[in-house]
Amino acid sequence: MNINVPQSKADLDRLCEEAKVTIPYSEDTSVLATPIKVKNKTLHNRIVYQAMEGCDGTKDGIPDELTLRRYTRFAKGAPALIWFEATAVMQEGRANPRQMYLNEKTADAFARTVEMIKETSVKENGFEPVVICQLTHSGRYSKPEGVPAPRIAYNNPIFEGNNPIEQSAILSDDELDNICEALIGGAVLAEKVGFDGADIKCCHRYLLCELLSAYNRPGRYGGSFENRTRLVRTAAEGAVAACSDEFIVTSRMNIYDGFEYPYGFGVHEGDGITPHYEEAKELAKALVKIGMPMLDFTMGNPYFNPNVNRPFVGSLDKFGDHPMFGVERMLKGIGEVKKAVPDIPVISSGISFLGTEGAKVNAACIEAGMFDLAGFGRQTLAYPDCAKDITIGSGLDKKKICIACGKCSEVMRAGGTPGCVIRDGEIYAKLYKELVLGKK
């Protein structure tokens, strides 16, 4: 079926009808230009640029030319919050040889980058964005030298098929304790280099997220809810204790994975992949109790069910899942879990498929209390000025929007440095042709 992102309310209505869903909508997007507080920091508007990895750092893990170009463009675009991309806290947990890697040796380069981001926004927009560093261990998706070197929580036949990953790749409880310490150390360093906060990343089936479904793992990190959530909770407690009161310790967490029990978080035994949000609510409440003043909710796994994680034009043909159904699942799921943590700001995800209507849908969701901030992912690569156009301009321009074609992800999967192949073609169309089309 020929599906395109909406460029008008009529397009949106047609897509919703096709997918048999209803989503909130408001012509008035003024709420997106209003400030909101997180701890002692004021977010200037309601737009977040989600973590978007460029796989374009140096071998040592510091921002390189394309990384700096990306963050300069983001900073000029006037989002209130920039969620700095997946940043490893140990070499073995890097997802690719060019992933960011924060450590004592690379700290100065990160300090310069954060300063550049803030100065650029102050100069261009008159305000400092809040910048959060996403701290990660890539677990199953670790590829520090460019070849897969998975470190897993447990064997999973959905991902591994008939070739189970060798037992030695399963992280021991002691190794997980060490990763916890590395994440806490990462948060301390993140504060030292000037980030406003650190994200103990627990999403998209990277290590901490995979642990959430370690139902059959023995030991301290498997089985009960308490054990499966131990790593994210303990790292959060450690980071809160080790960082200053002003520093924001947060998490980008999966509220649902989209895999059957016993391989997915947010599902029930015997109920397929139907989402159930009780455990996500419990985890969100626990993280708030530990001291997280804001949470960023997301779903799915970009490798196995991108239709859940980042609804795209090919969701229906490739996965039998209409992209507007995917958008609705994401928005409503986030709204449901937000009910458990009504007093803290919550960020949405998976909204780039909404095209020109993204601001109007997110504004309506915020007005309805489903979440508090609109988090754009792919849209920021296509349209780095989108926050400015939403909050002080005349809305999203159909000539600049993300068309949710999925080509940025294809470049990434082919081992390249992702960016927008369509709107930033001078750099990224060439890479797409070489890496993706060249392989086909």
Ligand SMILES: Cc1cc2nc3c(=O)[nH]c(=O)nc-3n(C[C@H](O)[C@H](O)[C@H](O)COP(=O)(O)O)c2cc1C
């Ligand atoms: C090229 C690319 C890089 C990404 N890098 C990250 C990342 O570093 N950390 C993360 O949590 N999510 C990452 N994501 C996921 C996005 O942040 C976002 O959740 C996803 O694209 C869905 O949102 P959207 O519909 O607004 O694009 C990435 C997605 C893409 C396409």
